[in-house]
Amino acid sequence: MALGLGGCGKQSILSTRSKPAHDIALLWWWMLAAATVVFLGAVAMLAVAWFRRERPGLPFVGEREDLAQGMVLVFGIVVPLVALIGLFGVSDVYLVGQTAPPNPRTTRMTIDVIGHQWWWEVRYDGGRAITANEIHIPANTRVNVVATSADVIHSFWVPALNRKIDMVPGMRNRVLLYASTPGVYRGQCSQFCGLQHANMSLKVFAQRPDRFRAWLAGQERPGATPQGAQAAAGQRLFMNAQCASCHTIAGTPARGTVGPNLTHVASRTSLASDEIPNTPKWLAAWIRNPQKIKPGDRMPDLGLSEPQIAQLVAYLEQLR
Amino acid sequence: MATTVSPRAKQYTDELDRLWTERPGVLGWLTTTDHKRIGIMYFFTTLAFFGAGGVEALLIRSQLIGPNGHVLSPQAYDEVFTMHGITMIFLFVIPMTTGAFGNYLIPLMIGARDMAFPRLNALSFWIFLGSGLFMYAALLQGHAPNAGWFDYVPLASKQFDPGNNIDYYGYGLIFNGISSTIASINFIVTIFKLRAPGMSLNRMPLFCFAFLAVAFALLFALPSLSVAALFLELDRQLGFHFYDAAFGGAPLLWQNLFWIFGHPEVYIIILPAFGIATSIIPAFVHRRMVFFPLVALAEILVAFLGFGVWVHHMFTVGFSTLTTVYFAAASLIIVIPSAIQLFAWIATIVTGTPDFQTPLLFIIGFIVYFIIGGLSGITVAAIPFDQQVHDSYYIIAHFHFVIFGAAVFPILGGMYFWFPKVTGRVYHELTGKVSFWLTFAGTFITFFPMHIVGILGMPRRNYTYPPDMGWTLLNFIESIGSYLLAAGLILIVANLAISYFRGPRTDPPFEGDTLEWATSSPPPPYNFAVIPTVRSPYPMWDKEDRERDNQRLERGEGLLNLEHATPATTVQDAQLDEILSMPSHSPWPPLTALALTGVFAMLVMQHYWIAFGFLVVGGLTLLGWHQNEEQA
Numbered sequence: 001m002a003l004g005l006g007g008c009g010k011q012s013i014l015s016t017r018s019k020p021a022h023d024i025a026l027l028w029w030w031m032l033a034a035a036t037v038v039f040l041g042a043v044a045m046l047a048v049a050w051f052r053r054e055r056p057g058l059p060f061v062g063e064r065e066d067l068a069q070g071m072v073l074v075f076g077i078v079v080p081l082v083a084l085i086g087l088f089g090v091s092d093v094y095l096v097g098q099t100a101p102p103n104p105r106t107t108r109m110t111i112d113v114i115g116h117q118w119w120w121e122v123r124y125d126g127g128r129a130i131t132a133n134e135i136h137i138p139a140n141t142r143v144n145v146v147a148t149s150a151d152v153i154h155s156f157w158v159p160a161l162n163r164k165i166d167m168v169p170g171m172r173n174r175v176l177l178y179a180s181t182p183g184v185y186r187g188q189c190s191q192f193c194g195l196q197h198a199n200m201s202l203k204v205f206a207q208r209p210d211r212f213r214a215w216l217a218g219q220e221r222p223g224a225t226p227q228g229a230q231a232a233a234g235q236r237l238f239m240n241a242q243c244a245s246c247h248t249i250a251g252t253p254a255r256g257t258v259g260p261n262l263t264h265v266a267s268r269t270s271l272a273s274d275e276i277p278n279t280p281k282w283l284a285a286w287i288r289n290p291q292k293i294k295p296g297d298r299m300p301d302l303g304l305s306e307p308q309i310a311q312l313v314a315y316l317e318q319l320r
Numbered sequence: 321m322a323t324t325v326s327p328r329a330k331q332y333t334d335e336l337d338r339l340w341t342e343r344p345g346v347l348g349w350l351t352t353t354d355h356k357r358i359g360i361m362y363f364f365t366t367l368a369f370f371g372a373g374g375v376e377a378l379l380i381r382s383q384l385i386g387p388n389g390h391v392l393s394p395q396a397y398d399e400v401f402t403m404h405g406i407t408m409i410f411l412f413v414i415p416m417t418t419g420a421f422g423n424y425l426i427p428l429m430i431g432a433r434d435m436a437f438p439r440l441n442a443l444s445f446w447i448f449l450g451s452g453l454f455m456y457a458a459l460l461q462g463h464a465p466n467a468g469w470f471d472y473v474p475l476a477s478k479q480f481d482p483g484n485n486i487d488y489y490g491y492g493l494i495f496n497g498i499s500s501t502i503a504s505i506n507f508i509v510t511i512f513k514l515r516a517p518g519m520s521l522n523r524m525p526l527f528c529f530a531f532l533a534v535a536f537a538l539l540f541a542l543p544s545l546s547v548a549a550l551f552l553e554l555d556r557q558l559g560f561h562f563y564d565a566a567f568g569g570a571p572l573l574w575q576n577l578f579w580i581f582g583h584p585e586v587y588i589i590i591l592p593a594f595g596i597a598t599s600i601i602p603a604f605v606h607r608r609m610v611f612f613p614l615v616a617l618a619e620i621l622v623a624f625l626g627f628g629v630w631v632h633h634m635f636t637v638g639f640s641t642l643t644t645v646y647f648a649a650a651s652l653i654i655v656i657p658s659a660i661q662l663f664a665w666i667a668t669i670v671t672g673t674p675d676f677q678t679p680l681l682f683i684i685g686f687i688v689y690f691i692i693g694g695l696s697g698i699t700v701a702a703i704p705f706d707q708q709v710h711d712s713y714y715i716i717a718h719f720h721f722v723i724f725g726a727a728v729f730p731i732l733g734g735m736y737f738w739f740p741k742v743t744g745r746v747y748h749e750l751t752g753k754v755s756f757w758l759t760f761a762g763t764f765i766t767f768f769p770m771h772i773v774g775i776l777g778m779p780r781r782n783y784t785y786p787p788d789m790g791w792t793l794l795n796f797i798e799s800i801g802s803y804l805l806a807a808g809l810i811l812i813v814a815n816l817a818i819s820y821f822r823g824p825r826t827d828p829p830f831e832g833d834t835l836e837w838a839t840s841s842p843p844p845p846y847n848f849a850v851i852p853t854v855r856s857p858y859p860m861w862d863k864e865d866r867e868r869d870n871q872r873l874e875r876g877e878g879l880l881n882l883e884h885a886t887p888a889t890t891v892q893d894a895q896l897d898e899i900l901s902m903p904s905h906s907p908w909p910p911l912t913a914l915a916l917t918g919v920f921a922m923l924v925m926q927h928y929w930i931a932f933g934f935l936v937v938g939g940l941t942l943l944g945w946h947q948n949e950e951q952a
Binding site for chain 2: 027186
């Protein structure tokens with residue numbers, strides 16, 4: 001069953017796209033094989049006990065206490081010692097180096113990922129571009145991720161690309177992010193962080209370097225000026241209603257930092273840390289009643305009218 | 321084992337009865353200091369908490385039976401999984417093994433008439449009951465602890481959890497820790513000083529070695545938890561900053577303190593199970609344990625090494641590689657004493673002539689699941705792999721095989737094994753076997769798929785999951801398994817409950833090797849008419865010794881029938897040291913516990929002056945306690 005399921009799954013640790021994740025998966029298969037042998041061996045001994053339940057002593061040799069004790073010494077000390085030294089050498093001496101924080105000289109770029117209840121802030125080049133919940137990286141490039149937290153402990157985990165790393169207040173942890181092929185890789189917060197821990201996901205978009213550069217250039221621009229009366233009304237509403245107190249849109253007075261930066265929100269594929277798709281309909285549903293989609297989320301039910309929601313959606317949809 | 325009793329012997333046992341029998345009725349139970357009655361009260365209390373924790377588990381599994389479940393709200397889910405962890409660890413496994421099994425059996429196994437400190441023993445029970453009800457009061461009020469049993473800060477800080485949910489946790493664990501500390505001291509002194517003459521340390525049952533190791537581990541591990549919880553409450557209630565990074569505190573301080581307790585805790589949970597296994601196996605395979613001294617040493621080594629591995633719960637927090645590698649090595653070393661015990665049990669079963677009755681079946685189940693849990697434990701000592709699966713369902717699978725499969729199965733087997741001892745009746749064997757297979761299958765179906773779900777990337781502590789992750793079918797199977805498991809557990813309880821009223825009053829169909837089988841079933845209040853003497857680790861198999869006990873009763877030797885007393889012996893060689901006059905029933909332990917419950921209830925409500933008042937009342941009860949009351 002494990003074999004059949006191993007390859008599938010959007011977040012499996014076995015469908016890997018980087019050397020560290022690949023080596024960990026390989027380690028897992030070897031450990032699984034060894035563990036299966038040990039397990040079957042021990043169960044076989046219990047089976048022997050069942051078949052010889054009327055006869056004392058060991059098969060072939062009969063009742064010899066020294067041999068029974070020898071069995072304990074061999075299987076209880078010698079065999080595990082050899083196996084464990086081997087495992088320790090492979091995993092905790094050799095492989096552990098690969099999951100250690102990357103040497104800064106070997107990485108081409110640094111991204112800050114900051115955990116919030118319950119979304120991910122992503123900052124490029126010290127804040128020249130800021131986005132949320134969707135991390136774009138160039139494929140085949142070693143990226144240094146600095147993982148920190150704005151509130152409680154979170155854990156940054158994209159299984160296809162590497163191990164997880166906790167985001168602990170007061171600490172600057174680092175982890176390598178590397179994708180060998182372009183693609184979209186799902187990740188999820190893996191340290192319990194409160195009510196919406198279950199709905200704190202993210203996506204990593206590994207892109208061809210030229211596309212990545214184009215994307216980044218787009219993200220560095222300020223927010224688009226609204227086109228049309230509906231969107232302009234939406235912008236005014238955004239600045240005057242509560243929205244601006246929590247969200248930032250570069251180039252506007254909106255400077256809030258509680259919620260995600262929305263400067264280019266329309267360029268993202270999902271909303272609410274990957275819980276709903278980023279379509280006008282879902283965006284309206286989210287503004288209308290965020291507490292229904294993510295109960296307990298920091299985004300409150302704002303009590304806006306339907307026309308107001310339509311105006312906001314029209315504005316936000318233009319923030320590409 | 322009631323043999324025909326001569327009038328002379330009857331006269332002696334009547335005298336002992338008069339000395340040791342406590343008051344009848346409810347008052348007798350409230351004021352009891354009899355380790356057997358305290359053990360029985362522990363048993364039913366912990367069984368009730370086990371039921372509560374089980375219902376919580378079923379709620380969790382029902383919520384996760386399919387994607388986007390709506391059985392529980394996110395808030396309720398957090399409270400339920402937190403209470404599940406707290407309940408199973410602090411209110412079920414530890415008090416069930418130490419409180420119920422240890423209390424009832426250890427004095428009987430070492431040939432004593434009670435625990436060393438009978439009133440302290442009662443106090444530890446009443447405090448345990450108070451702390452359990454205290455924590456469940458939070459659930460009934462709808463604000464149970466909700467940051468997980470591991471309660472990581474800053475999520476558990478006042479800033480992110482402003483209600484008093486967490487205060488029930490912090491105070492509750494300090495409160496509960498008092499009970500465990502008292503019990504540990506009592507076990508250590510009892511095992512060291514009250515062993516029957518001749519039961520030198522090398523002849524002590526392995527069960528007692530396990531409980532001795534547990535008592536020491538608890539004694540050294542608990543302060544770390546209590547300090548952690550005290551810091552937490554100082555932060556929350558008085559605005560200290562132990563864990564607040566913004567003011568120079570450290571969130572990782574909590575994790576370190578918690579796991580310095582939390583990992584020895586794992587061995588505190590599992591070692592009594594080892595002890596129960598080493599009691600059950602010889603009785604059913606009709607031979608001595610293979611390599612007795614090595615197994616005793618391994619039990620103690622496990623408890624000792626358990627203090628050096630806590631960082632393996634923290635491989636992803638960002639410690640340096642060197643730090644993690646040290647703790648990975650320590651974690652791997654602990655495999656050795658575990659493997660020694662494992663293969664000692666297997667060797668004993670293989671070389672003996674096993675009679676696969678219900679208790680032994682549970683031990684076989686325990687061995688199988690301990691191997692699975694142990695092997696998955698080895699895989700997470702491989703740091704890079706742990707850094708992938710940490711806080712995923714793989715970990716849930718691992719520790720449920722260890723804690724449920726390996727720690728609870730012996731408890732269930734032990735319930736069957738000692739049922740005839742405690743009740744004088746025999747359970748229904750076929751129902752017992754059916755209950756084993758149901759529980760065994762239920763455990764596997766519930767927990768094994770969790771390995772795969774974890775490998776597929778499902779994090780723990782999620783109240784829901786999306787439908788397109790490849791987790792749906794496996795979660796469904798797990799939930800079905802949990803219902804099967806619940807059915808198995810209910811069948812066990814039903815079997816024992818019905819057998820209590822209807823079971824045949826015959827000798828049990830097996831021959832235990834330790835001293836608890838030397839007395840009648842159920843044992844008389846004084847346990848043994850004649851203080852037994854011992855010359856091997858298998859005193860019940862030394863038939864002539866037990867025959868001589870009966871002759872001594874006829875002659876009136878070794879009775880101690882003039883006062884409420886038990887002999888004390890030297891620590892190593894168990895030579896007769898002195899006769900200890902034992903206190904009898906007392907109203908003070910429950911009153912002291914009641915006052916302490918008042919202290920903690922007022923603390924959580926922040927009525928500090930009233931809390932202080934209850935503390936004074938508690939002090940007064942101690943004054944009453946120290947008055948020498950008349951002997952019964």
